[in-house]
Amino acid sequence: MNNLSIYKILLICCIGAIQLGHSQNTGVKELLNKALAFYQSEEQYQVDMTYTMYQGLTGSKATESYQGSIIKNKAVSQIKMLNTDILQFPEGQLTINHTEKTVVYTIPEISSIERQVVQLNTLMKNYTQGKTTEKGDVILCELTADSQSNQNPYSRVILHINKNTYRLEKQELFFSRLIPFVGDRGVKKLDHGRLIITFEYSEGVLSEGIDIKDYIVIKSSEDVFLTGDYQEYRLINRSH
Numbered sequence: 001m002n003n004l005s006i007y008k009i010l011l012i013c014c015i016g017a018i019q020l021g022h023s024q025n026t027g028v029k030e031l032l033n034k035a036l037a038f039y040q041s042e043e044q045y046q047v048d049m050t051y052t053m054y055q056g057l058t059g060s061k062a063t064e065s066y067q068g069s070i071i072k073n074k075a076v077s078q079i080k081m082l083n084t085d086i087l088q089f090p091e092g093q094l095t096i097n098h099t100e101k102t103v104v105y106t107i108p109e110i111s112s113i114e115r116q117v118v119q120l121n122t123l124m125k126n127y128t129q130g131k132t133t134e135k136g137d138v139i140l141c142e143l144t145a146d147s148q149s150n151q152n153p154y155s156r157v158i159l160h161i162n163k164n165t166y167r168l169e170k171q172e173l174f175f176s177r178l179i180p181f182v183g184d185r186g187v188k189k190l191d192h193g194r195l196i197i198t199f200e201y202s203e204g205v206l207s208e209g210i211d212i213k214d215y216i217v218i219k220s221s222e223d224v225f226l227t228g229d230y231q232e233y234r235l236i237n238r239s240h
Contacts, residue, residue: 027132028131035167035168044072044073045072046201047071047201048199048202049067049068050066050068050197050200051066052198054195056193063182068082071209075090076088076089076090083097084098087210087212087215089211092107092212092239094216096215096230096233101233103215103216103236106238129143129144138161140161141159144156145176153175157171157172159171167201170199171197174192174194175193175195178191215227216230216235
């Protein structure tokens with residue numbers, strides 16, 4: 001079982017999604033608001049992420065790892081993860097699955113990133129305990145879920161936030177339920193799992209980027225066809 005494909009998450013969006021309980025201190029809320037402000041205010045950025053799944057609450061036994069990225073260039077954003085690209089344009093959204101060779105064209109009411117925030121609001125509203133500590137140039141923000149709630153997939157979240165830029169540098173997610181891991185002899189074992197994501201930021205101005213015309217030609221809501229390198233893919237038009 002590919003645990004990462006089941007539990008994939010956009011961590012930048014996760015900041016905006018965290019709704020803290022009434023017992024949360026104002027220092028934690030202010031820190032998260034400052035971190036979120038960076039991603040909302042910047043017109044251009046690129047974040048490369050490494051997702052690594054570990055077996056056990058501690059230790060260095062990594063079981064899976066993959067790369068992902070988020071690129072924002074004004075009104076255009078691009079998310080890459082697990083052989084899938086999610087491209088957001090003013091004209092609509094494309095979800096490209098390179099494994100199944102499909103392109104899904106939609107016109108969502110909100111962007112893919114905003115949708116993640118809405119979904120995670122429901123999941124993460126039960127973090128009622130939070131604390132911050134400083135370690136060098138990093139502020140560690142630890143959030144603990146309400147033990148009476150079974151809605152959160154993570155019992156604990158630790159954010160590593162640069163105290164000068166308020167950028168996320170790392171995030172640790174501790175799963176609230178046991179996860180099946182496959183041992184050396186192929187035997188499955190239920191154990192605690194944690195997902196660690198590290199972030200690297202590309203400096204400087206991004207290139208002009210991509211255009212929806214590089215992927216599809218839109219003549220009307222019902223007359224849409226693939227172009228360029230994607231002509232051999234299967235188009236799924238869900239714009240109407």
